[in-house]
Amino acid sequence: MYFRFPLSFREVEELMLERGVIVSYETVRRWCLKFGQQYANGPRRRRPRPGDKWHLDEVFIKVNGEQRYLWRAVDQDGNGLDILVQSRRDKAAARRFFRTLLKKTGAVPRVIVTDKLRSYGAAHREAMPSVEHRSHKGLNNRAENSHQPTRQRERAMKGFRSVGAAQRFLSAFSGISPHFRPHRHLMTAPDHRAEMTIRFAIWDRITGAVSRPTTA
Template structure:
């Protein structure tokens, strides 16, 4: 699949430095200052504020390009919501994954009632363009009420034991939340998590299911895809 590389016009640092900083920040539980320190160890002087602007500008672009390369989403959706604290206030992070663990969408909202569930369902349908065959949730009643309104023909299964896939998908977010000492605003949390859910899973193949040799081969392919969508491969070819 061909995709246009993002424009780096006006940036004095090469694409290799920019994409590497964005990769470090979204792949590992690092702060902007820690990424700055890692780059300094390599002899590259760049401020943490510059890294923050790069992540804000290119993170979502990279995530979107990676999502376009994913196979079509599965027909079985797992949905779950967890609370997160943003600037001291309780908010809810809604997440949907398919049966293969691919993240279909995340949404930060201040409620978990029928209206919030309906908003999330409509957002998922707009993004995937295809309704699922089955939706698996916990026993929150808001899911059933919203599903009957938005997707009445879709089978709904409710059980706290069937939804481990969605619950496990929250773990990397929890790790980042602790490393970042919480989120400062709803908009900032939504922007970060939207990019994070597109970039981080790309570098997290299910390691326990493959041998070490196959894992290294898979990661080599994934790094090549990253270089392609960020434009690193193109810049190396023209150098």
């Protein structure tokens, strides 16, 4: 069993109760704040450099009953680049996401692919005018599909309580979730089992479950 960190409180409570440990909601919240991003950074550091074709998309999420927007970017291989929770999806919000994305990745793409939201075009001309921009609904399925794990966790957690909490959780979750989703549909069963064995071993080292190997 592995911890799809950060978990919902009910999941953590059940796992710890099985081990004879009683925890409170505040304890779990503090664990998430302390270890969530640290654990997420481990798999990210092991990923190859992002591809040169980026897919960007935004979906609405409910935060304390109010509509907010989750902006997400992935490369052509489906690797998550960054996420940002914002209250709007206008030009200023798109520009902020572009600049955050460029700073976070430290790279400039050859082309970006978005849907037909006009905010992308306006922000693109200011933030990365030298990059080719393709705006087409049918070309952006990769970014749209990348939202599915987030939707599943959102339902399990019954929504988010604040923008800050949503940003912290989704930032960590977006770094950890792909580590345990190695494109199963493209692998044979033996290859998938071998790949997951490697990924579990990496996860154990990231979380400190086993000692890191010493170098000769």
